[in-house]
Amino acid sequence: MSAPLLLLGWNAIAAALALAIPRLQARWHWWAPAACVAIMLGILILPLDAPWEILGQGVKLQSDWVVLGRALVLDGANRLGLACLYFGAAILFALGGGKSSTRAHAVSAWSMLGLLSSALMIHPFLLAAVLLELAALAGAVLMSEEGSVFHEASMRLVTVATPAMLVVLLAGWFVETAGVTSATPDLANSAATLLLFGFAILLAIPPFHLWLPPAVRASGGVRPVLILVVLQTTGMMLALRFLDSYDWLRNSDQVFRGIRLVGLLATCVGAAVALAETDSRKSTVYSVLADSGSLLLALGLPGGRGVPIAVALTALRLPGVGLATAGWGWEAGAPERASVWQARANLYGRLALAGFPLTPAFGPKLMLFMALSAGDGLGFAVLLLSSLAIMSAALRSTRRVDLLRPEGVGTSPGPVYVAGLALGIGMSLFPTPWIQFLVRAAAGLANLVP
Amino acid sequence: MNAVDVLPSVAGALAAALTVLLDGRRPILIALAGLYLFLVLQLAMNVALPIALAKGVVGAAVVAILLRATSHESSRTLPSIGAIPTGLGFRVAATLLVLIPASGLVGLGVLAALPLSPAILFGSLWVMSLGALQMGLSTDTVTTTVGHLVVLCGFELLYVPLEPSLLLTVLLSAVHLGLALLGSYLISLSGPAKPT
Numbered sequence: 163m164s165a166p167l168l169l170l171g172w173n174a175i176a177a178a179l180a181l182a183i184p185r186l187q188a189r190w191h192w193w194a195p196a197a198c199v200a201i202m203l204g205i206l207i208l209p210l211d212a213p214w215e216i217l218g219q220g221v222k223l224q225s226d227w228v229v230l231g232r233a234l235v236l237d238g239a240n241r242l243g244l245a246c247l248y249f250g251a252a253i254l255f256a257l258g259g260g261k262s263s264t265r266a267h268a269v270s271a272w273s274m275l276g277l278l279s280s281a282l283m284i285h286p287f288l289l290a291a292v293l294l295e296l297a298a299l300a301g302a303v304l305m306s307e308e309g310s311v312f313h314e315a316s317m318r319l320v321t322v323a324t325p326a327m328l329v330v331l332l333a334g335w336f337v338e339t340a341g342v343t344s345a346t347p348d349l350a351n352s353a354a355t356l357l358l359f360g361f362a363i364l365l366a367i368p369p370f371h372l373w374l375p376p377a378v379r380a381s382g383g384v385r386p387v388l389i390l391v392v393l394q395t396t397g398m399m400l401a402l403r404f405l406d407s408y409d410w411l412r413n414s415d416q417v418f419r420g421i422r423l424v425g426l427l428a429t430c431v432g433a434a435v436a437l438a439e440t441d442s443r444k445s446t447v448y449s450v451l452a453d454s455g456s457l458l459l460a461l462g463l464p465g466g467r468g469v470p471i472a473v474a475l476t477a478l479r480l481p482g483v484g485l486a487t488a489g490w491g492w493e494a495g496a497p498e499r500a501s502v503w504q505a506r507a508n509l510y511g512r513l514a515l516a517g518f519p520l521t522p523a524f525g526p527k528l529m530l531f532m533a534l535s536a537g538d539g540l541g542f543a544v545l546l547l548s549s550l551a552i553m554s555a556a557l558r559s560t561r562r563v564d565l566l567r568p569e570g571v572g573t574s575p576g577p578v579y580v581a582g583l584a585l586g587i588g589m590s591l592f593p594t595p596w597i598q599f600l601v602r603a604a605a606g607l608a609n610l611v612p
Numbered sequence: 613m614n615a616v617d618v619l620p621s622v623a624g625a626l627a628a629a630l631t632v633l634l635d636g637r638r639p640i641l642i643a644l645a646g647l648y649l650f651l652v653l654q655l656a657m658n659v660a661l662p663i664a665l666a667k668g669v670v671g672a673a674v675v676a677i678l679l680r681a682t683s684h685e686s687s688r689t690l691p692s693i694g695a696i697p698t699g700l701g702f703r704v705a706a707t708l709l710v711l712i713p714a715s716g717l718v719g720l721g722v723l724a725a726l727p728l729s730p731a732i733l734f735g736s737l738w739v740m741s742l743g744a745l746q747m748g749l750s751t752d753t754v755t756t757t758v759g760h761l762v763v764l765c766g767f768e769l770l771y772v773p774l775e776p777s778l779l780l781t782v783l784l785s786a787v788h789l790g791l792a793l794l795g796s797y798l799i800s801l802s803g804p805a806k807p808t
Contacts, residue, residue, distance in 0.1 A: 230779045266797075288775075292783040299790040306801055313798045317756045320794070321747055324760060327787075328767050332722065335774050340725070352722040 164227040165210055166234035166283050169244070172201050173276035180268035187268065190492075191256055191578065194268075198252035198275075202245045206603070210236065234283040238606020239406065243282045243399025245603070246477050250391045251275055253484030257507070257582050258384030263492045270303035271388070278396045287407070288334030290400055291327045294364065294393075298323030301389045305377065315380065318373035319389065326363035333357045337408065344410040354411065357404060358420050364397030365454055366390055367424055368431040374451075375444040383443060383490025387450065391483055394454055398461075398476050405466065406607040418462050425458030426544050433548030442559035446486050446512060449552045453479055453515045453523075456548075459541050460530050468533055469610045474526035474600050478593075481522050481586045482514025488579055505560060507579040510586060512556030516549040522586050525593035620657075621735025624650040624769070628742035628762050629707050633700065637682045637754045644758050645675045647739070651765050658732065658773045663781050667768070670785040674761060674792040681796035682754055706745055714741035732769060739766030753802065757795030764788060 176197050180186055186193060210225040226235045236244070251271075277297035281290040301323075302316035333356035336342050342349045363370045377386040405412050432452025439445040457479075460472035488507040510521065517527030527549070534542040589596055604611045627650050630643035648671025655664035714737040717723060718730055726733070743762030750756040768784060 230782065232779050289780065289783060292780070292787060295787050296783075296790055299787070299794050302794050303797060306798055308801045313753060313801070314751075316794070316798060317753070320760060320791070321756075324763060328763075331767075331771060331775075335771070336725070339775065349725060352725055356722060 163221070163223055165208065165223045165225055165236040166227040166280075168223070169201065169205065169236065169279055169283075170234075170276050172197070172204075173272050173279065177269045177272035177276075180272065181265055184265065187265065190268065191258065194271075195252040195256035198248040198255060202248040202252065205236070205241055205244045205248070232289060233285045234280060235285055236283055238608075239403055240282045240399065241606060242473065242477070242600065242603040243396065243402075244279055246395050246399065246480065247275065247278055247282070247392055249477065250395050250480040250483070251388065253480055253582070254384055254388045254391060254487065256578055257484040257488040258388070258490055258492060264308070266306070267304050267385070267492065270300045273297075274300040274304065274389070274392065278392055281396060282399055286334070286338055287400065287404065288331065288338055291330035291334065291360070294330075294396065295323055295327040297393075297396075301393075304385050304389065315373055315377040315386065318377075319371075322363055322370050322373070326360045329356045329363075330360035333360060342408075342410060344413060350410050350414065351416070354414060354417050354420070357401075357411075358417070358424065361397055361401045362424050364400070365394050365428075365458065366451055367428040367454070367458075368435075368451060371451075375439070375447040378443045378447050378490075379441060384487050384492060387447065387483065387487045387490070390447070390450060391480065394457075395476060395480075398457060398472070401461070402469065402473070402604075402607055402610060405461075405469075406610045409609075412466060412609060415464065418464055418466070420462075421458050422462030422538070422541065425455045425460075425462050426541065428452065428455030428458060429544050429548045430455075433551040436555045437551040439555070442508075443490065445555045445559060446508075446515075449486070449512055449515045449555060450483055452548050452552060453483075456517075456527065456530060456545060459534065459545060460526075462541075463533055463538075466610055468530070469607070470601050470604070471526050471529050471533065473604045473611070474597050475523060475530070477600050478522040478526055478589065478596065479515070481582065481589065482511050485511030485579075485582050485586060486515060487511070488582060501576055501579070503576045503579040503583075507582055509556055509560045510583055512559070513553060514586060516552035516556065518549075518553060520587060520590045522589035522593070522596075524590055525597060617729070617731040618734055620650070620654060621731050621738065624654065624735045625711070625738035625742065628739040628766070631755075631758050631762055632707055632742055632746050632749070633703050635700075637752075638679070640755060640758055641675055641678050641682070644678075644761060645671065647762060647765050648672070648675065651768060654732075654735070654769055655772055659776045663772065663776060663778075666781060666785060670788050674788050677789075677792040677796050678754060678757065681799045703749070706749065707742065710741045710745045711738055714738055726770070726774065728770060728773060732773065736766050736770035739763075739769060741766075753795055753798045757791055760791050761788060764791070 208223055210223050213220055213222045225237055226233045274297045277293050277300060281293035284290050284293060298320055302320050305315040305319060306313050333353045336349055336353035340349055342353045374386045374390055411417055429452050432448050432455055436445045436448035436452055439448055457472050457475050460468040460475055485507045488511065489504040514521035514523055517523050534545060601611060627643055627647040631640050634640050634643055652664045652668040655667055715734060717737055718733045723733060740763050743759050743766055746759030746762060747756055750759055
């Protein structure tokens with residue numbers, strides 16, 4: 163049996179179940195995360211290309227699946243990315259709260275995850291651009307609202323994703339067909355510029371994807387954030403694979419300077435707007451955008467020495483994002499704060515985005531601060547100020563909520579928030595095994611993570 | 613490059629311009645069909661005939677899906693776009709203003725490195741820029757979808773001769789069909805248009 167086929171089959175089965183059994187919608191925040199966690203564990207644990215036994219039967223999972231002469235491959239280079247993708251989706255499905263609003267939304271969410279998985283697995287990379295566009299189309303269905311005259315969020319998502327596909331395809335042609343090497347600096351510059359532009363869109367660097375914060379208010383709360391997180395995670399992992407695969411890209415100081423510049427821009431703009439924004443949900447989304455800038459600041463460290471930090475941040479920021487959006491619901495008009503535990507989870511999540519101590523991202527953020535302090539004063543100052551801005555915005559938003567109140571209003575499932583907080587605090591108290599695990603899992607990026 | 617070489621590109625740009633200039637969803641979709649026909653002819657001349665024919669089949673399906681989705685629409689007039697003027701004069705001026713800088717991009721930057729004739733580059737850039745204009749001017753699901761499709765057609769004019777891969781053709785065709793199905797689905801969700 164083929165592992166990529168099995169993975170995509172799981173997604174297809176989940177989508178089919180959501181479509182066929184309407185009652186599952188009411189239990190969405192239980193079964194969807196459970197399915198994502200099962201897929202994630204399968205990706206990380208199952209041995210590939212080696213025989214093993216299950217219930218006395220011999221099984222061998224092949225790492226590749228060939229379709230129309232091209233291969234989908236599950237290997238060390240993409241296992242971590244795929245696991246992060248499903249980890250992020252599980253957290254948002256679980257903490258987002260409530261049922262999925264329509265069956266179409268549930269099916270499109272699973273389709274989007276399947277297409278993004280294919281984008282991470284396909285060889286050559288070039289084709290990933292088209293799969294990302296198809297994932298954006300599924301995301302557009304996820305953003306749709308019944309009765310709306312013009313589906314602005316859906317259309318703007320596709321409008322932003324399409325140029326990304328076009329430039330990455332063009333860059334892919336330069337890389338794979340035109341023969342870009344270190345000896346062809348003009349071509350290399352053209353390809354690198356196109357790639358940077360394409361990945362800036364995928365990673366939601368401002369001014370791209372500024373439709374997201376208003377969409378959080380106008381439509382379902384957690385759906386835009388889900389799209390943001392899965393696109394960013396996939397974009398980051400594809401960027402790492404590009405860097406890992408091509409010497410000319412990896413050895414170009416200009417590329418790392420460009421990544422750093424884009425990271426500075428995203429961090430500054432995101433944090434400034436998060437601080438200025440009075441709507442707490444919009445402010446949270448801007449905080450997520452600012453946090454994504456810190457991933458690029460890590461990746462932009464000279465010579466790729468920040469890659470392990472970027473990998474750790476990509477994975478360890480996910481609980482924070484999930485908790486920051488806890489209880490937002492899938493539909494518009496979900497209660498702002500249904501329970502005191504939700505308020506606590508939201509505050510903790512937003513502080514995690516700032517890299518606050520006792521949050522999962524604190525360890526890698528501290529490593530980033532230390533790395534930046536060694537030679538990038540501007541980057542250090544920008545990251546520090548952005549962390550302070552995100553923290554101030556979070557504290558201001560929760561100022562009016564009594565977090566010590568023994569019980570809140572509403573009927574939101576408190577245990578989910580308690581479990582989310584326990585996961586976050588647990589990961590922050592014992593960061594070393596997580597970081598070691600992530601760096602080991604990233605070993606497939608052999609050229610980047612020696 | 614002589615004037616005859618660039619004539620097919622002018623025809624493509626004209627079809628793309630009609631999607632911006634025409635009023636009413638059906639005429640716009642007929643103009644889109646014309647653009648697909650132009651794409652088929654261009655690809656038949658520059659790439660393999662089967663790929664061109666495949667694009668033709670996809671184009672026919674896309675236009676049929678969108679026509680079917682808009683078949684219940686009684687109004688032939690597009691909704692107004694709030695603060696953006698939508699008169700014919702404005703659209704003609706915007707079309708010309710977009711075509712001029714798009715023409716200037718040929719031979720610049722990344723495009724200079726592509727092994728394509730200037731006629732193909734002109735045609736591609738004109739069509740893509742007009743699709744982008746359509747997207748920018750629209751707050752209607754059908755016309756915005758058409759804008760996306762026009763951009764894709766323009767890109768394929770440039771890209772398919774560079775990378776005539778079968779799988780890529782299939783995937784790009786899936787994007788065309790996906791866009792049409794998305795547009796059709798969103799139209800089916802739409803409530804009655806609000807008076808402006």
